[in-house]
Amino acid sequence: MNILATVLLICGLFFFFGGAVGILRFPDFYSRLHPAGKLDTMGQLSSMIAMALYAAQDLSLNAILTALKIMLIVAFVFITSPTATHAIVDAGVRAGLLPWSRGIRRGEE
Amino acid sequence: MKTIALLTVLAIGAFLLYGTPEFPAWGDPQAPAALHVSPYYIEHTIEDTAVPNVVTSVLADYRGYDTMFETSVIFAAGLACLMLLRRYQPKTQETRLYRHVPTGITLRIAQGGKIPEASDEFERIDSQWVPYDLIVKLTARLIVPFAQLFALYVIAHGHHSPGGGFQGGVIYGAALILYAVSFDLRSTFRRLSERTAILLSAAGVLIYASTGFLCMLMGGNFLDYGYLAPLLGGDPVMARSHGIFIVEIGVGMAVMAVMVSLYYNLASAGRHDEGL
Numbered sequence: 001m002n003i004l005a006t007v008l009l010i011c012g013l014f015f016f017f018g019g020a021v022g023i024l025r026f027p028d029f030y031s032r033l034h035p036a037g038k039l040d041t042m043g044q045l046s047s048m049i050a051m052a053l054y055a056a057q058d059l060s061l062n063a064i065l066t067a068l069k070i071m072l073i074v075a076f077v078f079i080t081s082p083t084a085t086h087a088i089v090d091a092g093v094r095a096g097l098l099p100w101s102r103g104i105r106r107g108e109e
Numbered sequence: 110m111k112t113i114a115l116l117t118v119l120a121i122g123a124f125l126l127y128g129t130p131e132f133p134a135w136g137d138p139q140a141p142a143a144l145h146v147s148p149y150y151i152e153h154t155i156e157d158t159a160v161p162n163v164v165t166s167v168l169a170d171y172r173g174y175d176t177m178f179e180t181s182v183i184f185a186a187g188l189a190c191l192m193l194l195r196r197y198q199p200k201t202q203e204t205r206l207y208r209h210v211p212t213g214i215t216l217r218i219a220q221g222g223k224i225p226e227a228s229d230e231f232e233r234i235d236s237q238w239v240p241y242d243l244i245v246k247l248t249a250r251l252i253v254p255f256a257q258l259f260a261l262y263v264i265a266h267g268h269h270s271p272g273g274g275f276q277g278g279v280i281y282g283a284a285l286i287l288y289a290v291s292f293d294l295r296s297t298f299r300r301l302s303e304r305t306a307i308l309l310s311a312a313g314v315l316i317y318a319s320t321g322f323l324c325m326l327m328g329g330n331f332l333d334y335g336y337l338a339p340l341l342g343g344d345p346v347m348a349r350s351h352g353i354f355i356v357e358i359g360v361g362m363a364v365m366a367v368m369v370s371l372y373y374n375l376a377s378a379g380r381h382d383e384g385l
Contacts, residue, residue: 076252076255079248079251079252080248080252083244083245083248086242086244086245087242087244087245090242090245
């Protein structure tokens with residue numbers, strides 16, 4: 001159980017790291033939201049599952065309830081995080097921001 | 110005049126900096142604040158109030174006055190925002206815009222024209238109408254009830270875990286604001302009108318203060334919940350625990366209503382129309 005939790009936690013940290021790098025490195029608003037939305041959701045999913053596994057180790061009622069609460073957080077972030085990303089992208093489209101393409105350099109329109 | 114103000118600020122800043130080294134070190138166990146009242150609170154909370162969370166018992170019982178006036182400050186902030194921002198417009202609107210939902214056609218109805226009956230087909234809009242987003246709306250619908258439930262849990266569970274009236278009230282207000290953001294202000298007014306929000310915020314402070322006066326009526330000091338034991342049943346210690354809970358409900362109501370009323374005024378620039 002411990003090993004599984006550690007592996008999942010490292011996996012989640014890897015996704016978080018990728019997300020942070022992506023936010024810094026990607027060229028424009030829309031493509032930056034891609035790592036922000038996807039990788040952070042995935043990172044929190046696996047690291048939270050790791051915490052739930054770690055908490056539910058001794059199989060007492062308290063520990064299982066804690067694990068269930070952590071899983072509830074996972075479920076809600078899994079619903080809300082992509083929705084937030086969607087809303088931000090939507091706002092960008094409505095405000096008329098053009099996506100980045102090869103011809104246009106950063107900062108120019 | 111500006112130089113005088115600048116000199117005053119600089120002088121006060123210099124005095125404050127001069128006084129800073131006299132403070133006890135951060136987290137010093139020998140600091141005066143840690144020597145006199147804190148050990149008493151930590152050692153006697155359970156036997157005095159039957160509340161496991163020391164923070165809650167200090168907040169709502171040992172220093173109940175402080176929290177009562179904090180709640181009043183929040184209430185006053187809500188009132189001040191209302192008075193500064195709220196713009197009352199005459200009821201007789203010149204023209205109104207209605208949108209026919211199935212076709213997306215906007216109708217402009219001049220003064221004296223026939224206004225469509227309230228139904229799902231027509232919705233009243235203002236000039237800046239932005240198409241709603243189905244995904245955001247559905248997610249808000251899913252999340253809001255859970256957020257409200259969690260807010261009530263935070264208020265009720267403040268005795269045992271971090272939480273209490275302020276935090277729970279803020280979460281409850283945030284749930285309503287999420288609803289208002291993803292739908293619009295008019296549909297939020299149908300759930301919680303401006304009038305109800307202001308009345309609730311006043312009622313929250315009233316609950317707090319009247320609990321204090323009730324203690325005086327029962328023969329104790331102001332906010333000395335132990336004297337409520339004959340009313341609440343149980344011994345004075347449990348009565349203090351219940352008294353804290355009553356007060357937390359008042360705080361939660363006030364904070365929730367003030368949050369929502371602040372949002373109403375800020376989001377629509379005081380006009381209380383469609384909002385953001």
